Amino acid sequence: MTVFMNHTHTDVGAGGALGFLWMGSHVKSRDEQGAQDMIQRVVVISATWAIMLAMISKGMIMAHTSPSGYQRADIVPLPQPHYDGKVSVESALCQRRSVRAYTEAPLTIDEVAQLVWAAQGITHADGLRTAPSAGALYPLRVSLVVGNVQTLSQGIYTYRPDKHELVRVIEGDKRAELSAAALEQSWVGHSAVVIVLSALYERTTARYGERGIRYVHMEVGHAAQNIQLQAVSLNLGTVVVGAFDDRKVQRIMQMTTRELPLSLMPVGRIP
Numbered sequence: 001m002t003v004f005m006n007h008t009h010t011d012v013g014a015g016g017a018l019g020f021l022w023m024g025s026h027v028k029s030r031d032e033q034g035a036q037d038m039i040q041r042v043v044v045i046s047a048t049w050a051i052m053l054a055m056i057s058k059g060m061i062m063a064h065t066s067p068s069g070y071q072r073a074d075i076v077p078l079p080q081p082h083y084d085g086k087v088s089v090e091s092a093l094c095q096r097r098s099v100r101a102y103t104e105a106p107l108t109i110d111e112v113a114q115l116v117w118a119a120q121g122i123t124h125a126d127g128l129r130t131a132p133s134a135g136a137l138y139p140l141r142v143s144l145v146v147g148n149v150q151t152l153s154q155g156i157y158t159y160r161p162d163k164h165e166l167v168r169v170i171e172g173d174k175r176a177e178l179s180a181a182a183l184e185q186s187w188v189g190h191s192a193v194v195i196v197l198s199a200l201y202e203r204t205t206a207r208y209g210e211r212g213i214r215y216v217h218m219e220v221g222h223a224a225q226n227i228q229l230q231a232v233s234l235n236l237g238t239v240v241v242g243a244f245d246d247r248k249v250q251r252i253m254q255m256t257t258r259e260l261p262l263s264l265m266p267v268g269r270i271p
């Protein structure tokens with residue numbers, strides 16, 4: 001009988017330690033060893049997946065922090081934002097009002113790209129953004145509940161500032177559900193798109209502790225004001241909606257309980 005000493009369990013990577021526990025006998029036939037290696041691999045891969053799925057379901061891994069798993073078909077590259085406009089900052093500040101009535105006309109993808117860029121777009125080679133962030137930790141996420149945007153199918157999208165692109169995470173028109181979750185505020189359901197600003201507090205509290213909560217709330221205000229001023233510049237209407245059921249919005253948006261929605265901003269054309 002040929003004897004085979006197995007010294008290499010490192011090829012199972014992170015499962016190496018688990019593999020070590022599996023080593024019963026140190027001297028085996030090649031066939032026995034091959035079968036045992038195969039079983040070890042299957043067990044290690046299955047265990048790794050089970051642990052990862054459990055972590056995702058418990059919110060220990062945020063779906064949007066690992067977007068590389070998204071299908072290419074769900075990624076929507078956005079047109080480059082414009083860096084100048086016809087409305088001065090002073091004029092936009094004077095004109096800004098909460099607008100709660102919109103026409104049925106769709107928004108364009110350029111307008112949507114401009115709005116998400118205003119909220120959290122990258123404006124510096126070091127990854128700094130349009131809105132300030134404590135410690136440049138960027139705990140905010142910008143999502144879109146799309147209902148009536150040219151060339152963009154209905155659904156829920158998340159904005160990736162680093163790539164200036166959208167990733168579709170849910171299909172279908174979710175505006176009515178979102179309106180119901182926002183205490184039936186009809187402007188949420190009748191807008192062309194709802195911009196949802198949410199936060200992963202841990203990104204900021206991990207460094208700043210309790211005070212980080214305050215920082216996150218300040219940051220969502222900065223982003224919301226950027227969106228409001230950009231909307232004025234595009235002659236679009238929007239309003240900050242803070243009255244909604246957190247749990248219901250989390251469920252619609254498929255957020256974990258560790259991500260909190262903070263502002264809903266319906267946007268549409270002004271009548």
Ligand SMILES: Cc1cc2nc3c(=O)[nH]c(=O)nc-3n(C[C@H](O)[C@H](O)[C@H](O)COP(=O)(O)O)c2cc1C
Nearest residue numbers: 096097098099100182185187239240241242243244
């Ligand atoms: C934190 C916050 C929460 C708000 N929540 C709502 C809301 O749930 N629904 C709504 O219609 N307006 C909401 N608003 C908009 C205010 O009603 C509005 O800003 C205020 O009436 C002043 O009017 P103006 O924005 O036109 O200046 C909110 C504004 C802020 C800053």
